[in-house]
Amino acid sequence: MNMQLTESRLGQLELAAIAGICFLLLDAFLYQLVLGELPCAFCNLIRVCFMLLGSGLLLNRVFGINPWNYALSAFGALIGSLLSLLFMFAKAPPWTKPTGSAILGLHMYTWTFMVFTSAIMFCLIMAVLYAQRDVRPGRTADSKSTLRKLIIGLFVALVAANLLSAFLQNGFDHFLAGGQQHYRMLYEGDVMKP
Template sequence: MTVKLRVTQLAQLEMAALGGIGLLLLAAFFFQLVQGELPCAFCNLIRVCFMLLGSGLLLNRIYGINPWNYVLSGIGALIGSMLSLLFMFAKALPTTKPTGSAILGLHMYTWTFMIFTAALFFCLVMATLYAQRDSLESPGHALDARPTWHKGVIALFVALVFANLVSAFLQNGFDHFMAGGQQHYRMLYDGDVMKP
């Protein structure tokens, strides 16, 4: 009984983490659509890393616990952490202008570095806790048996992944990601010259 309760609490913690990733992706859309700050190449890649991080957690909640799902999430967190750190180093020189808005005095790439690093530890701890037993829940656990808020978090995450893919396509088309300072959505811009 106590082990089952602990597994349920860990599952809820995992769903809360997936919901947090969804909120981060929503915040990114807020800055993109409301504040008019189009994501640069680093920002788009960091969003992809958030999608990878959430995908492993999502697979755990839909198909049951599998250590490889934590590996997928961990890889997303590790690559996202390194990209954010690289972004921080690119903006470290005093002559470089910071990119994007500051939130509580720190820019988004600094926040994403801290979040990805914490997420990497989260994946390691969750994999360790789940590894204490051979099988915690059977694969193919019915999605219908889940609480409504679990279904809502899953639907939000899947919708945000789709929205990010559409946004990246509208911004860059079939071309490579733009380096930064992009002012227009390439696929929606009707001007003669596309200026960054």
Template sequence: MANSSHVTISGYPSHVLNSLALAGICVSLLVAFYYQLILGEIPCPLCMLQRIGLMLVGFGFFLNVRFGASAIHYAMIILSAIVGAGASLRQILLHITPGDPGFGSAVFGYHMYTWGFIAFMATIIFAAIMLVVDRNRLSGQSLHGATWLASLLGSLLLILGIANLASNILVCGFAVCSGDPQGYIFFR
């Protein structure tokens, strides 16, 4: 007879939804690196803050995928998304005046920071809905059995986090960036 105190994570629909959300975060960070490394768009300080917000949101989703849904994980996701949305909104407000070309190139008519704001707000709504969906499973059950997908996405998120740290050091050094960076300080 199976022990009722252990439940397999992968059987929950929320596991799939949290995995998809984590994959979406990783894709968003990969797209940001594409724009930075292939198209040569150096991230501004607010862009870097938004990336940090994305990584923290992704970490919250990873915790849900790896260890099971938790109100604390969802709170981390929501708070991280609020910080990211704040950085995105600040950047939107900096470029809202008529005639301002914005920072960086536009994707489907919106700049990356506008897409970031939309994504952060959607994440807040998603996490709030998931808190309701998972309300009966947030009772502290011992969950185990994370999938290979959780390990893969967690590893990818870790690699992207390290790459972002390296990128920030190459752009700003070990100091606060002053204004919009024009290139990598170590390669001028």
């Protein structure tokens, strides 16, 4: 049995990673829109890091393989991992209250730390595998796939939706700390504005 990975299989792995990022961003929107848990400043920054992580992989799928795209993804994952770790340390003392709902016993910032740390490893392994295959920068073989277009379109739509959500929540001001109950741009005259 031939265990060697082809360029097509590596591309499918990247698309699966982008789809996973889409799933995580959709899950964050589920908590935000359905359960009413507005993202705090850390959460918004973590979402930006997911967008950076996905952007490098997206650039590989659209414009062809380039090591700098993996560097962009790994950079987003590294910053996201550090932010998640900082968030975990901020919530570690016994007198602090955890932020948000728990999923399988762990809070979202703990899950994001594990996902980002795994993503750093993924980017490094993918860069090494492509380097071993000696793939030249250029168009990818899966450029006409309908599933590829659907995943890329969903990712781009989620990036736009997250940027719009962050703008509606904070306006042109800095990100607010946890506990925000309203979208600042929609409740400008509200007496309950945080």
